[in-house]
Structures are given as structure tokens and as C-alpha cells.
Amino acid sequence: MIQIGIVGVGTVGASVARILEENQDIITARAGKEIRVRKGVVRNLSRARDVAIPLTDDVDEILDDPDIDIVVELMGGVEEPYHVVKKALEKGKAVVTANKALLAYHRYELQDVAGDLPFEFEASVAGGIPIIKALREGLSANHIESIKGIINGTANYILTKMMTEGVDFGPVLKEAQALGYAEADPTFDIGGFDAAHKLLILASIAYGIDAKPEDILIEGIEQVTQEDIAFAKEFGYTIKLLGIAKKVGEFVELRVHPALVPQREMIAKVDGVMNGISVIGDKVGETMYYGPGAGGDATASAVISDIIAIARGGKSSPMLGFKRPLESGLQLLERDAIVSRYYLRLVVEDKPGVLAKVSQVMGEQKISIETMLQRPGEGETATLLLSTHRCEERAMQQALHALFGLESVKERPVMFRIER
Template structure:
């Protein structure tokens, strides 16, 4: 049985789990792979801390990345260091040295996946762990659904934000309370910015879109909004009309255009994706042949993510890897990104206004002027006397029309705070 030598750059939560699982399940993994894996070296910032994290499992450790990259005996480099540009340089040098690459780095791939594919020229690149933790969605899109035109994706791709929204919806927690609880439980970092502002999910959506559609887009090219502005009033409206609020990554194909967007979304409580709660991830894929299929599981965590890293190792050992982004020949996609202002959706709008006659008339006039019609309306008393809380949803409109209406609302003296909107998916 042949041996593949492994170097790991980054032996943190995921890297240490990779080391432990390779040791604990050594016989099973070797039997599936038809090869043995030898952990030649791990690269870490703090060697003492890494030894503590590894427990009784001993591998040679270094603080110098070149100890892995320049070692000609190492066959596969596992990049788990995080960051973007330095990680890209490491990935590029790995491939230039002729070594196979495995990465869980969604942020780096969001910017450099097509460049790495060009550099690789047949050298294996595994990145199953970059999206969905332990959910095998990368291989599903590349292989399992390879005969399908993917018509749409709807995905919960960030467990931190999903946990926060679940706590707000099911337990009436405020955003601040839910975030603090997520941090105390280790579900959110001390700086949770990338989780709650949508950019973590945005990076993952771009990776999935490359596999599904062959399109090269960057985070700056797509609509990304976070969950920071959601309040208990929005949850109240959702419950009243049978919705739940989720941070969704959405891709929709329309003939020669493609929508890519990440934002809080009102979606039916009875939908499959609407039932994904807590820190779990879920990905709904609509194919023209298979119809809708749903993929559910742990989207983060050391062992779940390590499971996907090791699945890439097994595929490399079997020498059954396909091209990085799933197309053996370069695909000249005719799809272009749909302009943000042309995206159409139904919308929920929250307004706080002065509680006096004539306000509703002004609001209705603005909506009418922009071709927007109301579908559902909820008016509730506000804790501040003299303030009205207006919560309503619209029929299908466009981003540009909604943006014009919101701007007009802000100009009304009777509107007391900045209007807030959430898109609706039926």
C-alpha cells in the first residue's frame, strides 16, 4: 500500500481534529483510500499551544511555512491558516511545487478560485470543507448533480447567524442577547462581524455558484446584507403571517442572467429550508432533472469540517479527483450577473411613524407612485406614545422601486426612523 505524506499549515480547531481523526480512524481511512497517510509536519504560530490542543497525538511541528512547502517528500498540503492573500500565496506555491492542495478557506477561494484552477493544470485541489462544514455539497454539485442545469440554490451557510435568528424567533431574545449567548457558547467569535454581516455566507455562495454555473464573481459584485438590523418587531410580523427569518444565500437562473444575493429572508415556516434551526446549515438545490433536493448538517466545528478535509484526502489518494470547479473543459458561460436594481422580489417593510391622521395616506401615495402594492399589513401599538409601528409586505417589486420608495419615506417628517426592509421568498 502506498503512502502519501501530508503537511498541515494551521493546526487549530480544524487542523487538530484532522490529525486526531487520521490517527483514530487510521485503518478505516486507509482501507477506503487504498493508501496510508503520514503526517510529516504541522505549521503553527504557537507550538506549545498546538501540542496542548493535539493532546497525546504527536506530529513534528514548526513555525516556518517553508518547512512544508520546500519539503519535496510532502505530497499533499492542507491549508487551514485562514486569511486571504497570504493563504493564496501559500496555495499558489503549493501547486507550483507540484503538490496537491486541500483548503477550507472560503474567503481565499471567494477571490482566487479561478486563478488556482488555472495554476493547478490537473494537480488535485480539494475544498469540500470550505462550504457547509461536514455537508458534502461540493462533490454533490460537481458529480452527483452533474447532469442537471441548476435552476436555483437557497442556502443557510452560516451557523452563527442561524443560531442568533433561531433564538430571536423561538425564544423572543433580542439580537444583542442572542449574539452574546452565541459567543458564550463558542458559536460566535469575539469579533462576529463576518458572520453577522453576511460576508461569510457570501463567500460560500460564490463558491457554490462557480460549481453550479461556471460563473466567476467576487463578493463586491453581489448583494450582501447582514442580520444586524433585525428586531423583535420583524419576528412578530414573521410569526403573524407564517414566516421565519433566515440569512439565505440565493442563486436564481433566468435564461441568460443569474441572481446572486445574501440577505435576511422571510420564508415559509413549512419550507424545508425554513425548518433548519440552531447552528445547523441547510442547502436546497433545484435541478432541472432531479427537482429539489436538500442537504442538511453541521456547517462548522472541528470534527465536521475535518471530516470533509479527510474526504478530499481519500479522493486524492484514489486518484479519482475531477477538475477543481467541476468542468473538464473550460466552460464559456453565457450567464451574466443580474444588475442589483433589476432583481425582483416581494418585500417586508418596517416603519415607525408619528401616530396621526394622514400618515398612511402619504405612505400609500409613495408606494403607488413607485408601482408597489401592499400584500399584508400589520399595525401595532408602540411602547412610545405618539408613535405608530407599521409592518407590511408587498407584492413583487424590484430593488430599484423599493429603494426609491424607502428614500421617499425617509424624507417624510412623519417617519421617525430609517425604514427597514427584508426580502420575501415564497
């Protein structure tokens, strides 16, 4: 028998306990051993919980219990779970976690502590989609050329509703909160930080690169308007919050931001709260992974798949997929060196000569305009919507600064990237 301790019996933890009980027959058959929850840890014992397992508010009752084989960390946060997981590993216990924030900051330290101990984290990225196993095992013969993912269901739900129903950002966010898709403070999801944590985990497995959230480009969806959506539709795009990891020579670019994506691409068709991840390998080509990215049962399914893998007795493959460092020594590409196409929204004075000034600023940065639309604005203003050919991020940022300095530009310019 394999006995587990669950640290954090919230939505996912309760689902793990329930599924292990309800599907005990098939889980035992697949694992070759019976798997039982010995105890769960919660912060507040007085709160009613729909679980039939012993509970405690003392994590040491799990960490110090010699009969517990696997510690399942589902508490959330960064530093507190780091110390819990580290202590569990130091006591020789296998670990399963769904905590992307923990791994975004401490994955390499924990890999060193784990050594040959099983440390699994399939549920940390894209919920029920087995993307970790796909990268670490199924695609291990490939150099990964790029990863492009919709890995936050809340942001995808909001953008999908805005695209399909013509609703503004604010009302859709309130609806998402009412449905339980968004938290009372939604910053983590709509600001791109949740997706960034997941992207960093995938990038470590694909490229062996150690970066923290503060090191990469992260932008949220708060500024997306119906004007942007109208432009996107007119030119055959949809707008998605993407996590992008891309190999560029001896560098890797990592970025999370809203992007205009051609409607013909498979990832553009991932709607609602669903997640989708496109991975391009140098030998296999493009593979696509689709499914629920969150929710108690979907995430618990991934957690239990890791528990079963450990119960089968298989040694953990290297936690982040590399038994030794890549000889190429890939480095993180500086944000300013990223090359992309861009979309801009400018509110300007509606008078002759303004277009010429905008074009002059862009020309001074050697940025070529590809398409432009003008919409009537409020009062004596107009809204310019334009897209560019490929240029460096530093040139675009300098252009944005210069544009905002023009007397004829009445609001701070809004910029999104075009990904194709």
C-alpha cells in the same frame, strides 16, 4: 504511503491530525494507502497544542519537502494562504483547503495554476455536508435552477433563538459568543460576509460565474427585531439568513440577506447551528442537504474525505466543475434588477393621513402593498409592518429613500425580502 503537511494546526487542523490517527484503520482501507501527517505549520511554537505531530513555524519546510504529497491549507485569511497554496501547486503538490475566503477571491486564478493537479475544497462550504461533490458530480447532468442555503450556523443560531424564545438580538449574540458559536468580533458571521464567500463558491460550480464579494448584495441580521418576528409568525413565515443563487434567463442573481421564508418549506425547519442547502435542478427537482456547518470534527471530516479521494489516485475533476466554459455565458444580474417580495417596518407619527402618504410613495414606484399591520409605538408614534407584491429592487430602494424623506416617518425604514 501518502504524506501530508498541514498549514495551520488550529481547531480544524488538530482535528484532522487526530482523526487520521484515531480512524487510521478505516481510512487506510478506504484510501487503499496509509495516510500520515508528516508535519504541521503553526505561527507560535510556544503555544501548547493537543497534537502528536512534528510542528514548525516555517511553511517552506512543507512546501520544499519532496516527501510531502498533499498540502492541507487551514490557516485562514486571503492573501497569505493564496501565496502558500499557489507555491504548493507550482511545486506539483496536491492541495486541500477549507478556506472559503481564499476561494471567494482567488478560485479562478488557483484553478488555472492547478491544471490537472488535485485541488479539493469540500470543507470550504457547509462543513461536513458534501455539497461540493453533490454539485460538481452528483448533479452534473442538471442545469441548476436555484440554490438556497442556510450556510452560517452562527446567524442561524441567533435567529432560531429569537424566533423560538422571544429573545432580542443583543442578548442572543452574547450567548452565542459565550458558547463559542460567535467570535468576539462577530461581524463576519452576522453581517453575511461568511455566507457570501460560500455562496460564491457554489455559484461558480453551478453556473461557471466569476464574481467577488463586492459584486453581490450582502446584508446581515443586525436589524431583525421581535416586531419583525411577530409579523413573520402571524403570516406563516420564519426568518433565516439565506444565501441565494438563482438562474434568471441568461443571468444569475446572487444575494445574501435575512429573508422571510414560508414555515412549510424544508429549509425553514433548519434550526440552531445547523446548515441546510436546497438545490433545484431542471431534471432532478429539489434536493436538500442538511448537517453541521462548522466545528473541528465536522470540518475535518470533509477535509479528510478530500485527502482520501486524492490518495485513491483519482485525478481531480475540474476544480470548479467545468472542463470548458458554458456556451450560454451566464452573467451576474445587477442588484437593482433583482425581483422579490418585500417586508417593511416603518416608525411613523400616529396621526391621520400618514397611511395615505406611505401608500402614495409606494404607488409612485408601482409597488403594490399586500398586507399591513399597525402596532402602537412609543409616545405619539406607531409602527407599520407591511409586505408587498413582487417588484424590482431599484423601485424598492427608491421607495425607501422617499419614505425616509417624509416628515411623518421618524426612523430609517427597515426592509427585508420575502423568499418563496
